[in-house]
Amino acid sequence: MQFELRLGQQYLPITEEAEVTFLLRLLRDSQKQAAEFPIDIRQVLDRSGSMSEPADGGLTKIEALKAAVKQSLELLRQGKDRLCIVVFDDEMQVILDPTVVSDINAIKRLIGGIDTGNTTHLSSPLRYAIDVGPMKDALPKIIIFTDGLVNTPSEDLEEKACYDLARQANKMGTPLAIFGTGTAYNERFLKRMAELAGRGSYFEHVKQVGAMRLRLEDDLENLKSVQDRDVRVIIQAEPPAEILEAFKYVPQQQNLPVSGKAVQDEFPGLDIRGQAYLIKTKVRTGNAVGDFKVAVITVNWQSPAGNVSKTFDVAVNFTSDENLLSPIDKTVRNTVLNTAAVEATLAGQFPRAQTLFETSGNQDMAEKVKTLGNGDEDKKRTLRTATVTDANKGITGKKGGK
Amino acid sequence: MAGEVECKACMTKNKPGAILCENCGDPLEVQVGTGVAMAVSPTPVAAASGIQGRACVLVQGGSKVADKEFERRMGRLYLKATGSAKTLIRPAGKTDWQEVKKDEEVELAITARFRFGGSEGYVIFEVV
Numbered sequence: 001m002q003f004e005l006r007l008g009q010q011y012l013p014i015t016e017e018a019e020v021t022f023l024l025r026l027l028r029d030s031q032k033q034a035a036e037f038p039i040d041i042r043q044v045l046d047r048s049g050s051m052s053e054p055a056d057g058g059l060t061k062i063e064a065l066k067a068a069v070k071q072s073l074e075l076l077r078q079g080k081d082r083l084c085i086v087v088f089d090d091e092m093q094v095i096l097d098p099t100v101v102s103d104i105n106a107i108k109r110l111i112g113g114i115d116t117g118n119t120t121h122l123s124s125p126l127r128y129a130i131d132v133g134p135m136k137d138a139l140p141k142i143i144i145f146t147d148g149l150v151n152t153p154s155e156d157l158e159e160k161a162c163y164d165l166a167r168q169a170n171k172m173g174t175p176l177a178i179f180g181t182g183t184a185y186n187e188r189f190l191k192r193m194a195e196l197a198g199r200g201s202y203f204e205h206v207k208q209v210g211a212m213r214l215r216l217e218d219d220l221e222n223l224k225s226v227q228d229r230d231v232r233v234i235i236q237a238e239p240p241a242e243i244l245e246a247f248k249y250v251p252q253q254q255n256l257p258v259s260g261k262a263v264q265d266e267f268p269g270l271d272i273r274g275q276a277y278l279i280k281t282k283v284r285t286g287n288a289v290g291d292f293k294v295a296v297i298t299v300n301w302q303s304p305a306g307n308v309s310k311t312f313d314v315a316v317n318f319t320s321d322e323n324l325l326s327p328i329d330k331t332v333r334n335t336v337l338n339t340a341a342v343e344a345t346l347a348g349q350f351p352r353a354q355t356l357f358e359t360s361g362n363q364d365m366a367e368k369v370k371t372l373g374n375g376d377e378d379k380k381r382t383l384r385t386a387t388v389t390d391a392n393k394g395i396t397g398k399k400g401g402k
Numbered sequence: 403m404a405g406e407v408e409c410k411a412c413m414t415k416n417k418p419g420a421i422l423c424e425n426c427g428d429p430l431e432v433q434v435g436t437g438v439a440m441a442v443s444p445t446p447v448a449a450a451s452g453i454q455g456r457a458c459v460l461v462q463g464g465s466k467v468a469d470k471e472f473e474r475r476m477g478r479l480y481l482k483a484t485g486s487a488k489t490l491i492r493p494a495g496k497t498d499w500q501e502v503k504k505d506e507e508v509e510l511a512i513t514a515r516f517r518f519g520g521s522e523g524y525v526i527f528e529v530v
């Protein structure tokens with residue numbers, strides 16, 4: 001693993017109180033290969049009645065989903081990766097028990113037989129996918145796809161049951177990738193599930209079901225590129241400093257809670273996208289001069305060679321020499337602006353989001369806010385997913401597939 | 403107070419280092435440049451096998467590379483000032499940067515910090 005630390009400003013004027021913002025990036029070691037861990041994919045797919053409605057390309061939603069899943073299977077490595085598929089309406093049906101893939105065509109035939117049914121009941125199939133349990137040394141992932149409101153037996157009971165399961169997934173270290181399509185599903189509920197499951201879990205709105213092929217392929221490519229696993233990052237403010245805000249960016253921008261003087265994050269594997277953290281601190285310097293330690297960063301992970309732990313300081317310098325003062329680092333500033341723009345987008349403050357994206361030079365996102373922000377609910381959901389996923393692409397590594 | 407940044411929108415005076423106005427959230431008009439990228443524990447300098455070899459450190463968002471040679475002899479670490487970028491080192495506990503002349507070699511403490519200067523900016527990293 002490689003680290004890059006970028007300070008908003010290295011040299012600041014001597015002052016009573018300052019703001020210090022820094023960007024920490026974790027990157028794969030460019031000189032090492034991926035570790036080739038087995039992948040353990042468990043798919044939980046919606047086949048409720050509404051999945052028979054038309055999707056893109058003249059297909060129904062269920063047909064488009066089945067085609068996407070079948071195509072993505074080509075990326076699984078025979079004799080190495082494990083797959084399990086369960087579908088649900090008001091009842092669940094196991095299509096494929098956890099199986100190390102060997103005959104992909106046979107699995108495709110099983111998927112071909114999936115048909116639509118009744119209402120939406122997610123907790124039982126999700127419980128099944130969690131109870132499947134771990135596969136030795138594998139990187140697990142549960143993929144959930146739905147187009148509906150979980151309403152059987154009731155929305156309240158289902159939501160509560162699913163939140164409990166998401167917490168269980170967190171304990172077991174099994175991240176969830178949750179996809180919703182259309183506007184009938186409850187976005188707040190699916191987002192919350194991803195938050196509770198943590199460890200790189202995420203929710204995404206899918207505008208076109210056919211696009212699921214790329215999304216599933218991206219996920220598989222990312223998992224295949226993992227070098228180091230069980231990564232744990234602790235950013236601890238030094239006493240005169242206080243962490244005001246903390247964000248992470250892979251798989252999506254996420255506001256991290258600050259507990260006491262520290263921020264902590266865990267994720268299952270460092271893949272080709274790397275990881276990035278933006279930390280904003282307030283430092284009571286009391287007119288100190290010279291080097292000033294703001295925070296200590298500790299990163300633990302498991303490399304193929306064993307457990308590794310690295311600790312390093314974040315320090316700035318206060319100086320009276322005006323010639324030494326640094327300008328604000330462009331990458332840090334743009335990340336701050338993009339991050340605030342994403343938050344504004346999520347809060348529905350589209351004009352502010354557009355201004356912030358424009359100031360950071362992110363024309364692509366500014367344009368998206370302008371066109372999608374004024375659109376219908378489907379477009380607004382598309383916009384929210386696009387901003388949290390793509391607004392800060394520049395500070396993460398290459399995205400697999402896309 | 404020195405280094406305060408006034409917000410053009412609401413006139414609030416912000417602390418040095420601020421990027422967004424703490425009052426209204428608008429972007430502050432600040433001088434922007436390429437700052438410091440610290441490759442913390444860069445490979446291969448701090449490779450598990452010991453600190454040895456050539457340090458390739460990315461400068462300016464990965465577009466430029468500063469090459470410096472490191473060699474470990476008899477348990478000591480040496481830096482040779484090769485490449486085009488100016489080489490500055492700051493011994494542990496000192497506050498001043500000292501230039502290492504081209505092709506000169508210096509012994510480094512394991513905790514030394516050093517800085518590679520050049521027209522494109524510079525890189526600081528610590529050997530850990």
Ligand SMILES: [Zn+2]
Pocket residue numbers: 409410411412413414423424425426427428
């Ligand atoms: Zn203001």
